[in-house]
Amino acid sequence: MSRDITPGDQHPADVFTFTVNISPSTVAPMNAGSGNTTTVTVQTNPFVSGKTVTLQDVRLANTGGHLNHPLPNSNVSGTFSPSSGTTDSQGKFQSTYTAKEFGGEYQIRATIEGTPVTGPVTLIALVAGLQMLGAGANYSHVGTIPGIHEQNWFGTSTTLNGLVATADAFASQYPGTPVPYNDISLPWGGKFDGNAGNWTGGHDQHRVGRNADTNPCGWSQDRKDALWTFFGNRDVGNASGRLDECGTNNCWHITW
């Protein structure tokens, strides 16, 4: 992904264009798997050395499933290493960009000798392959926070299959009691921050679509026992772990 600009009012000897390129253009959010970095390259044409380059990232609002979160915010800015420098004899300046922990869309902006790029390049931070848990007769979607996180049911296919199979199995034994599925992951994965929507708090997991919460509060013990077993059954939920989060047997966190 690249853009060309022509800085204005230059002495004829200094007239050049420069290109900003990032590769890859999609990275994983930090703490959500490997591949968190991309290489940012600024290239002058023709080669001009000694020009000062400064890099900046700008997060775009309402991306990655985070709605109405405050921006700009230092907590969502990734890091450039280095964030500024000068072009070399080949007219090139390179930096490594590391994404922060949130999924979403960023602009990578560069200035050269103070002149900004007019068309910044776009970087996507996301966990690939997440799909939304669709509607089902035997489970319900709960836990959405209007205006903050409205799509909290994205997971891997393994996770979603396990959730659907568990709910179906449970319904065959206890019809008419949909299983309430709460947070899985946000659409682009990454840190699932708290309900305040200010880029802090929230889940320390639920980043890669492999966890789901369910809170069978008020259920009878036999129903809880059945559901708990179905999550772990090889032919039903096929989960790898079941966490009784608060020790009260009411807040379950299932891991695939």
Next chain:
Amino acid sequence: MLTAFTLALCCALSWQPLQGGERLPLQKKNIKIGQPAPYAPEAEGYDKKGNPIYWDPKPHVVPLGDGKYAFKWTGHNGRELTLLYQRPDAVDVVVAASALHLPGGSFRYEYQVRNLKSSELDLGGFAVRLLSRRADALSDTSTMAVNPWRLLKQDFQEGAWISFHPRRGQTPIGPGREASLALVSPDPPAIVECQAYGGDLTIKGVGEESPTVLEDLYLRPDAWPHGYTIGPDERISKMSAKTRLEYLTEHLPQMLQLGWIEDKPTMQWYKDNLQAGKTVEVRTRAQKDFERKLITSEVVALVSYLLQ
């Protein structure tokens, strides 16, 4: 004649269905649980000037022995938190199986799932991969329970697992003990996959989710002890006699490797005679070899019903 032979053999097997040689325990992947991947500190709040306050959980693992691990990290309150994780593959399991041809034409499959004394855990579950869409668990005679959904569900797919777990309130299937369970199906036996795990998959929470890199260390179900047994396979029902014979011949090396055939010369005898089409001789020899513990009940079942 053939039916009479089969019935006689089945009756004999029904008294002592699981004799035979030393079966190979379910195999483990021996996945090492080491230290988690690095975890970058994250902002968990802001100071009065609006600057982020960073949280560095410093996740790490302390092996406790016997397949137990302490997953530790610094919580948001600054205190060290610990989740106790028990790896579910800390069981040594041997599965023995037999098949009995019932008068109505169905096959009754019986399994003994032995939790060896060397195990660190009670048996937590056992699963067989079905290659038949027509199979039911016989829960009344099983010391492990099948989930009721399995009994109700009519349209499960070929290749799906059927899983069993200890009945609530019963004595745990601890090291040195064994469980029995049974299936019935109109489809004849073939070699199928099976898996087992130990303990309970439940992890007791500490009121805060661990850093995700610790969760990455959980062993997935495909890492549970894995092996082979016999089970219904609808493909066999559709095979010609020649193809069945070829199936049996091709799988003899696997039966040797699984400990279902005592040694290579014995396997070679079966191979030579199957390839020569001497099916009557093979079935006759199978009964004798079973009594001499040169082959297991699994081989007897396969020989008996694939050569019918």
